[in-house]
Amino acid sequence: MSEEQQTYDEAVQRLEAIVTQLERGGKNLDETLAMFEEGTTLLKRCQQELAEAEGRLAELRLDEAEALVKDDE
Amino acid sequence: MSAGHGTTTGPLPVGQFAQLIQHTVKNDPMFQHQALAGEVSQWSVHNGNIYFTLRDDVGQMSCVIWRSARLNIDPAIKVGSEVIIIGSLDLWPKRGNLQLVVSKIQPVQTLGALEETKRQLIETLRDEGALEMPSRPLPSLPKHIAIVTGAGSAALSDMKRLIENRWPSMRTTVIGVLVQGEHAPRELVRGLAITRDLARPEVAQRLGLPPVDAVIVGRGGGSPEDLWAFNLEPVVRAIMASPVPIISAVGHEQDHLVSDLVADVRASTPSNAIERLVPDRHGVLMLMDDLDQRLDASVQRRLQELRQQLALLTSQLKHAPGKGVYRAKDVLNALGGRLTRSVDAGLARQQQRLATLQATLQAAHPKRVLERGYTMIQDDKGRVLTAAASLQQGQTVNLQFADGRAAADIHTIEPEEDQP
Numbered sequence: 001m002s003e004e005q006q007t008y009d010e011a012v013q014r015l016e017a018i019v020t021q022l023e024r025g026g027k028n029l030d031e032t033l034a035m036f037e038e039g040t041t042l043l044k045r046c047q048q049e050l051a052e053a054e055g056r057l058a059e060l061r062l063d064e065a066e067a068l069v070k071d072d073e
Numbered sequence: 074m075s076a077g078h079g080t081t082t083g084p085l086p087v088g089q090f091a092q093l094i095q096h097t098v099k100n101d102p103m104f105q106h107q108a109l110a111g112e113v114s115q116w117s118v119h120n121g122n123i124y125f126t127l128r129d130d131v132g133q134m135s136c137v138i139w140r141s142a143r144l145n146i147d148p149a150i151k152v153g154s155e156v157i158i159i160g161s162l163d164l165w166p167k168r169g170n171l172q173l174v175v176s177k178i179q180p181v182q183t184l185g186a187l188e189e190t191k192r193q194l195i196e197t198l199r200d201e202g203a204l205e206m207p208s209r210p211l212p213s214l215p216k217h218i219a220i221v222t223g224a225g226s227a228a229l230s231d232m233k234r235l236i237e238n239r240w241p242s243m244r245t246t247v248i249g250v251l252v253q254g255e256h257a258p259r260e261l262v263r264g265l266a267i268t269r270d271l272a273r274p275e276v277a278q279r280l281g282l283p284p285v286d287a288v289i290v291g292r293g294g295g296s297p298e299d300l301w302a303f304n305l306e307p308v309v310r311a312i313m314a315s316p317v318p319i320i321s322a323v324g325h326e327q328d329h330l331v332s333d334l335v336a337d338v339r340a341s342t343p344s345n346a347i348e349r350l351v352p353d354r355h356g357v358l359m360l361m362d363d364l365d366q367r368l369d370a371s372v373q374r375r376l377q378e379l380r381q382q383l384a385l386l387t388s389q390l391k392h393a394p395g396k397g398v399y400r401a402k403d404v405l406n407a408l409g410g411r412l413t414r415s416v417d418a419g420l421a422r423q424q425q426r427l428a429t430l431q432a433t434l435q436a437a438h439p440k441r442v443l444e445r446g447y448t449m450i451q452d453d454k455g456r457v458l459t460a461a462a463s464l465q466q467g468q469t470v471n472l473q474f475a476d477g478r479a480a481a482d483i484h485t486i487e488p489e490e491d492q493p
Binding site for chain 1: 195213215217233236240245246270271282360374376423
């Protein structure tokens, strides 16, 4: 699982697939625990991404915005 | 000039008369900085100065654009072009010709001519293959949205209100620009250039923000001329240059612009762009909680099943019937013993891992729910109460908060009516 490349959407999809498979049952102990572990990691990852999506709205005039990005360039 | 003046001083030298006219027209606002419309004829250049005639069906005027004025002249202007000029009347006494000194000239873009330009641009883009570029998907959870739109516009107010409803803490940078008129194309191009900078990790990092991962460019409804900037090549090219998914959100549902063709997503209105890009925060958090609980429950159930299977297998081996099959029974017993031991060992090892994981989850999850303002209500036997119908008047319940407990008495019960 390449966590860096995986988008939030892909992580949620994978997590949903894991939960559905676990709910269907029939996996052996090792498979069950491996899936649980992956699911837990994905869950943490998604929660972290949700935390990162918290910010605020900034309204800038064109010249202000230009000054902001051009700073020290 | 009165008749008396003429008779007392004799005839006026014609040069003075010309100077008098020059003085009059240059000091009368009626003849200065006038916007005039007409058709260009006899366009010629001498010593860097441009001489032409502005005419219509009724009359014509000589015009000059002095080299020193350094005007930006649209290369499309030629003999026969309909133009608008700003001109001031002057007379050069030595030649006695009235002429208009032009300080601004631009072609008149009739809507028909504009449509033709738009059609040509679409054709060029089609030839380049720009219209078949695959659309990039919008991020399902944007970390930083950039919006390029009219500063203080109604469209911006609508977008802000929708963000507030859907995900109030969505990180958003609004760049206010002119979206109609002469300066609109240039300002839109500058605004879009800023979004490209904000999408660069090194710029974002310096500003302490995540890089922009989605852009909305647009404006509210207006006349076709008002929306025209979004059909112009520089704006269209700036949209195509976006390194991240970009939404074109111009005008109303029925307006179709070239910007819509090259953006990753065409939104019918600015509000529609927000609806498509900004997720509903409440829904996202609910889904996460749901997956969390289902993951836990499904693993617990499966482990219970595996334990029961093991117990059944062990007991079957111990009580295997049959005299005369001692050999087989011994083998089975031996196998059973080994199986039990290895499965037990495996189970013990895995259960330990599970216990660690469960401890992490259990420590974190219910508490997190409580910290968001939910409260768990239990009866005096510690059973969780989830239905108003299960309560009794006067019953004492325990309230579990994130940071402690409290007891409360029930004095009114109002079960919710079934939805029709």
